[in-house]
Amino acid sequence: MNYYTNSIDEVIHYLSKLPTIGRKSATKMALKILEMDDEFVVNFAKSIINMKKNTHHCKICGNLTENEICNICSDEKRDKSTIAIVEDIFGIVSLEKTKIYRGMYHVLNGLVVPRDGITLDDLNVSSLISRIEKENVKEVIFAISQTIDGELTELYIIDLLKKFKDLKISKIANGIPIGRSVENYDELTFIRALEDRKEVEY
Numbered sequence: 241m242n243y244y245t246n247s248i249d250e251v252i253h254y255l256s257k258l259p260t261i262g263r264k265s266a267t268k269m270a271l272k273i274l275e276m277d278d279e280f281v282v283n284f285a286k287s288i289i290n291m292k293k294n295t296h297h298c299k300i301c302g303n304l305t306e307n308e309i310c311n312i313c314s315d316e317k318r319d320k321s322t323i324a325i326v327e328d329i330f331g332i333v334s335l336e337k338t339k340i341y342r343g344m345y346h347v348l349n350g351l352v353v354p355r356d357g358i359t360l361d362d363l364n365v366s367s368l369i370s371r372i373e374k375e376n377v378k379e380v381i382f383a384i385s386q387t388i389d390g391e392l393t394e395l396y397i398i399d400l401l402k403k404f405k406d407l408k409i410s411k412i413a414n415g416i417p418i419g420r421s422v423e424n425y426d427e428l429t430f431i432r433a434l435e436d437r438k439e440v441e442y
């Protein structure tokens with residue numbers, strides 16, 4: 241039986257596609273939106289469309305930006321000889337929180353997940369190789385989640401980096417959560433993880 245109107249059901253359908261939002265929460269949210277004043281709801285809907293229309297990946301590092309090049313890549317004061325490899329924007333937030341990391345980033349926009357058919361070719365990797373070839377990069381730091389998918393992605397990328405004989409490859413200390421749970425940890429945790437990074441033997 242359909243308890244709600246078709247248009248309420250439609251909003252519930254879309255909201256329940258969001259992470260951690262089940263049908264029950266989606267219903268509460270939809271009914272709350274219905275109570276809000278018209279102007280707020282119109283602006284809310286517009287902000288989602290604007291975000292989608294204006295946000296894209298930085299041409300250099302893959303970070304999210306509204307410009308061609310993101311703020312970090314266009315910051316002349318940053319150390320261009322170090323690149324931290326992260327899986328998504330949460331990885332950038334983790335390292336920016338330390339306030340001591342002044343290098344650049346490269347955002348993979350995902351991890352290799354064989355069971356979902358996601359291979360290295362689906363990730364933002366080829367531009368990483370050309371950055372290392374063209375720019376004077378001395379160190380890359382892996383700062384991606386220490387999950388099976390994360391480790392596998394690391395192994396594949398290290399294999400591609402082997403040809404750069406003078407490149408230092410390191411990874412942040414084990415057991416430190418990088419990624420979506422980043423908001424739950426303080427900056428000291430990330431500073432320690434960064435300072436305790438281990439060089440990868442290859």
Ligand SMILES: [Zn+2]
Binds near residue numbers: 301303
């Ligand atoms: Zn960038």
